[in-house]
Amino acid sequence: MIDAALVQGIIRILLVCVIITAAYIISTRNLLSLVSMYSLQSVTLVCLALALWALESSPVLLAIAAVSLVSKAIVIPYFIATIQEKIRIRRDIEFHFLSPTTSLLLSMALMLVVYMVLARVLRNSPVRENLFFFGAVIGISLMLMGMMVMLSRKRAITKVLGFLSMENGVLLFGMFVTELPFIIEFLIIIDLIILVLLTTILTVGIDSTLEDYHKRLHRFRLVGGTEEQP
Amino acid sequence: MILLAYILAALAALAVIALSSTHRRMNAACIIHAALVVVLTVYILLFRQVPVASFLIGSQYFFMDSLGLYEVLVASVIFTCAAVYAGGYVESLLSSGELDQGSLKLFYASWTMLLLVLVLAFFCDNLALFWICAELTTILSALLVAILSARENIDAAIKYIFIASASMLFSFVGLIFLFETSRTVLGTGTLNWTALMQHASVFPAGMALAAFALVFIGFAAKSGIFPFHTWLPEAHAKAPSAVSAILSAVLLNVGIYGILRVYAIVHQTPAAATIAPLLALFGFLTVGIAAFSMLPQKNLKKLVAFSSVENMGLILIGVAVSTPLAIFWVLFHIMAHSLTKASLFFSAGILHRQYRSRLSTEADDEIRDVFRLQPLAAWGIIIGGLAITGMPLFPVFFSKLFILRELGHTSLPALFILLALLFVIASALGYFVISAFSRVTAAGTHSDIVPYVTPLTMKIPLVLLIGLIIITGVVFTQGETAFFERIVQELRF
Numbered sequence: 146m147i148d149a150a151l152v153q154g155i156i157r158i159l160l161v162c163v164i165i166t167a168a169y170i171i172s173t174r175n176l177l178s179l180v181s182m183y184s185l186q187s188v189t190l191v192c193l194a195l196a197l198w199a200l201e202s203s204p205v206l207l208a209i210a211a212v213s214l215v216s217k218a219i220v221i222p223y224f225i226a227t228i229q230e231k232i233r234i235r236r237d238i239e240f241h242f243l244s245p246t247t248s249l250l251l252s253m254a255l256m257l258v259v260y261m262v263l264a265r266v267l268r269n270s271p272v273r274e275n276l277f278f279f280g281a282v283i284g285i286s287l288m289l290m291g292m293m294v295m296l297s298r299k300r301a302i303t304k305v306l307g308f309l310s311m312e313n314g315v316l317l318f319g320m321f322v323t324e325l326p327f328i329i330e331f332l333i334i335i336d337l338i339i340l341v342l343l344t345t346i347l348t349v350g351i352d353s354t355l356e357d358y359h360k361r362l363h364r365f366r367l368v369g370g371t372e373e374q375p
Numbered sequence: 376m377i378l379l380a381y382i383l384a385a386l387a388a389l390a391v392i393a394l395s396s397t398h399r400r401m402n403a404a405c406i407i408h409a410a411l412v413v414v415l416t417v418y419i420l421l422f423r424q425v426p427v428a429s430f431l432i433g434s435q436y437f438f439m440d441s442l443g444l445y446e447v448l449v450a451s452v453i454f455t456c457a458a459v460y461a462g463g464y465v466e467s468l469l470s471s472g473e474l475d476q477g478s479l480k481l482f483y484a485s486w487t488m489l490l491l492v493l494v495l496a497f498f499c500d501n502l503a504l505f506w507i508c509a510e511l512t513t514i515l516s517a518l519l520v521a522i523l524s525a526r527e528n529i530d531a532a533i534k535y536i537f538i539a540s541a542s543m544l545f546s547f548v549g550l551i552f553l554f555e556t557s558r559t560v561l562g563t564g565t566l567n568w569t570a571l572m573q574h575a576s577v578f579p580a581g582m583a584l585a586a587f588a589l590v591f592i593g594f595a596a597k598s599g600i601f602p603f604h605t606w607l608p609e610a611h612a613k614a615p616s617a618v619s620a621i622l623s624a625v626l627l628n629v630g631i632y633g634i635l636r637v638y639a640i641v642h643q644t645p646a647a648a649t650i651a652p653l654l655a656l657f658g659f660l661t662v663g664i665a666a667f668s669m670l671p672q673k674n675l676k677k678l679v680a681f682s683s684v685e686n687m688g689l690i691l692i693g694v695a696v697s698t699p700l701a702i703f704w705v706l707f708h709i710m711a712h713s714l715t716k717a718s719l720f721f722s723a724g725i726l727h728r729q730y731r732s733r734l735s736t737e738a739d740d741e742i743r744d745v746f747r748l749q750p751l752a753a754w755g756i757i758i759g760g761l762a763i764t765g766m767p768l769f770p771v772f773f774s775k776l777f778i779l780r781e782l783g784h785t786s787l788p789a790l791f792i793l794l795a796l797l798f799v800i801a802s803a804l805g806y807f808v809i810s811a812f813s814r815v816t817a818a819g820t821h822s823d824i825v826p827y828v829t830p831l832t833m834k835i836p837l838v839l840l841i842g843l844i845i846i847t848g849v850v851f852t853q854g855e856t857a858f859f860e861r862i863v864q865e866l867r868f
Binding site: 285304308318319322323324325326329333336340343347348 | 521
């Protein structure tokens, strides 16, 4: 068995890595690197699950690691990258409400708030161990940072990435605070995949149906004005 | 085992839809499926011991109690009417080119799936499983909104998905809190509602409060509670009217159902004293925002959609009062609102086909000569409007009256604020109806509006629903009372 102290050290480093990827997702303007950064974040999560498994050796964690690796590190990023090729957007430089710098500062403040709130709420639960508490705080912070991406980005496809990184935060939180039955985790992943498929397909729709849409409008007028059958 | 019957019915309907090539047959499959769900649910209610002992998969994931059966019954009645209505409505969408022939299969397949997932959601004992089903309802209904593949429909659908799903993630964190609480208290963690209800009284207040607050965010977004209501008017106004009726009359109930279930758990902890005023506050804000959004509204479907926001706020206030009588009438109001709102959207749909705005659904409706062109829809709007504002003889009258009465017992100033807001809403509806329906082309001048021949399949469900509304408003049987009382008891209020 690997030394527990070493594993705990690795977990801490990985948690910091997660936050760095989240910060990068908030601030970058290049769409391709956004997707690969999400993929990296998911891989970090998989490593975290493996490290936790080394500590606790519960088989659920291993299953979570496997499912996350396949779905979040490979399938979803690949799918989004393909869609991006199709709609030919490389950069997302439009932000509203928040500029990247303000969002970064804001997320630092949020992390502090999350720390304080969780310290109060989890006072009486067995999650008082330092490491697990740290993981829970990072999980919630990751979720809020993902939400900030959703708020500040204009393009739907970057919003999808924000949503995905929110979901990563929930998974992280769940991993550190408690262990849910595996079937639930598995169903959530399936739900997520359907959601991503649908939103990305709809995003393509936004960009491609515009001409089609104008054609339809034209037909409307004909139908409304004279009694012409389409 | 009876749950399998529901699943099999849905699968059969899906198979028929996949194999059939005509619109008529797909529509028939949907109607029969929904009717089967009604029959099954009535059968269980009358002849089975409720709660039905469920079949097991590892641990108890599903169960059928009175509340779940009640919600399924309301949902399936609305679905049956809406499926009949969709027959005529989709036909006219097809002929005007708003819906592609190719999307037809997708439309009916997601329609059937939506009913199946809804039924499963209402029968979930495990709250995490309920969460997943609720998420799936969001996705499937967003698909139904986006099916018209006009840009504004896709925009509305994406907004709906993002707001609802992102908030639902908060709910999931709340459920993790709940799971952790149960693990601390009981030793083994569980998310089964029945188990949580048994032990809820020993849950620590702080954890219960945090869990409920997070869960509330997600389900509030699903039921259009302020400040997460922004997706609602757009999605409801832009969806095809048959879908709008379902969104408003059934899907909003999923959110309220989730809030009710989780509130029933935390109601037994000391945290209830903090949560109830918060719920009431959100309820008031929701009713308020709906009232002042309705006042300047010129688009009929948006007006009706905002009225749904108002009713959800009212239900939330009723839940916050949380006396047994208030919960009793909240349950009644859920049904009354669903029936009335579906009928309103059916009428609005007919008017929408007649006067469809030529540029966008965003534009004002150009309603004129309504009694000459669409007398049934006009009367549908008038009767539905009277019913939803709570005139006597209609079911909403009783539920509003008693919720207000219970609120008055708790706080008199709150009652007066609510009354004032309800008055604003009633006048907004009245103003719209009077100004829109009194527009008449002067005799002799030529009107360029071509009358829309409303197919019988769109008229029948409308008449049927109005009949149902009047029946539920006038007749109140002993069995009905006993049934609602049993639900209140199951929820332990």
